[in-house]
Amino acid sequence: MRILVFANTPAHVHLYRHAVDRLESAGHDVLVLTREYACTTDLLDFFGLPYRRYGRHDTTAPSKPQLARELAEQAGRIVTESVRFRPDVIFGRGPYAALAGTVTRTPVVLVLDDEPGDFNHTVSRPFADCIISPAVTRRDLGDAHYTFDGFKECAYLHPEVFEPDEAVREYLGVDPEEPYALVRFNALDALHDAGLEGFTRDQRRDLLERLGERATVFVSDEGGEMDLQDLPARQYDLHPALIHDAMAEASLLVADTGTMVNEAALLGTPALRFRGTDDHEYGEFRELERVGIAEQFDEYDAVRDRSLELVGDPSASERWERRRREYVGDLVNLTELLVDVAEAGGSLERVDPSVRRSLHPQPRVGTSNRGSSASD
CATH class of the missing domain: 3.40.50.2000 (Glycogen Phosphorylase B;)
Structure with missing residues (x-):
């Protein structure tokens, strides 16, 4: 065929x-x-x-x-x-x-x-x-x-398809037990993103500064506009094909975009989505929230505080992984x-x-x- x-x-x-x-x-x-x-x-x-x-x-x-x-x-x-x-x-x-x-x-x-x-x-x-x-x-x-x-x-x-690359920590330059967070900033340039706003410039800086005090932070900036020179964060610079391997090992993912939150949740990584001005109710996020492997927030202060709470909680990843095993294998x-x-x-x-x-x-x-x- x-x-x-x-x-x-x-x-x-x-x-x-x-x-x-x-x-x-x-x-x-x-x-x-x-x-x-x-x-x-x-x-x-x-x-x-x-x-x-x-x-x-x-x-x-x-x-x-x-x-x-x-x-x-x-x-x-x-x-x-x-x-x-x-x-x-x-x-x-x-x-x-x-x-x-x-x-x-x-x-x-x-x-x-x-x-x-x-x-x-x-x-x-x-x-x-x-x-x-x-x-x-x-x-x-x-x-x-x-x-x-x-x-x-x-x-x-x-689980029947995904096989993580166990060397991803080596690629990222982080130690085996070193906690790290991935932060994804959306360019919001797709047709379905028209008129939407995510993290503001000041909110981005505040989030990175505070997370950087508790964990190593990697930033994936879709729009390529963030200047990280004076911030406690690194640019995520691995080949984009390795993002899911990096996500699977992360202690936390925070994003104002949808797909990566879905992905992190299905990998058992604590996943937080900042809705910004997006008031559409997505069925995927409601389901992921229902089973406890993703969370959504309308207010910046709430997503920031929850991020700091989770990245400082050494048992969070274990809880998310258990929920993932119980849910994802039946999909x-x-x-x-x-x-x-x-x-x-x-x-x-x-x-x-x-x-x-x-x-x-x-x-x-x-x-x-x-x-x-x-x-x-």
Whole structure:
């Protein structure tokens, strides 16, 4: 089979990388279409995935004429590459996957998470043959929408998939028992981040100064704007492919971005999310809070104080790891599911019944489901 995968962000690379490896090992022809954005192509190179670029995404906002020209050029490249590749099934999300499926008359599988509904979903949904999302999703995306018990991060952080690099402390230059914290600052430049604000400049400095008094602090600044010269913190400078290994060994993760909080929680690392001005209720975070492996805060003082409390508590990591073992092992290994759906050409009717049992038709709006009842 010929399988086309869209990986537009670093998170998408992680989502599909094990499935791509498995499919190639089984003799299938796989192509990843991607764009230059953050470390996306760095990750594709690191993991040795077969890819071609269709464009780039800059963090600076282009003018309307520039944006229109860039979108037209990217659409043209996607059409060219898709027609040339002749896929049997397409995986992705948003209008690009929909476009590729339309011009090649190929089944499209959308793998979504619990982000707010937006233009991307509105455009792509009518073209999807199959939509897969976590069971905590609280949206009704139609008859083709199926859910699974887990998170999109289960494709690469499920215990059956993730194998930590035990040398990561050596790479970071920290001692075997030395506590360290990871702090992630969001660039907030994605479409779904429009109008949102996270940590302010003063809050960032205050958090790093206070955490630095209790632990070694590594900063992952997506926007690249933080000057750490006079702060008790170091730039996280390992290859981005090692971030999950570093996260697994950390005593704490604090962030104003969503994905890394999900990841740390599933790895058993105390994970705190500062919501800032984001008042959307995400099903994933509600579920992670319900089982006690992530916490969210609306006020800066609260997240700062909780950070200091946890990083100074030597038993916190053990509690989080115990909760992780009790919860994560029962979740769906999403890589296994993606491989089976791909080999079935995107048709759930052709998926092995044992696999199909892990997928559930999304209840129509107004009926109960796991995500909506977790904290009602």
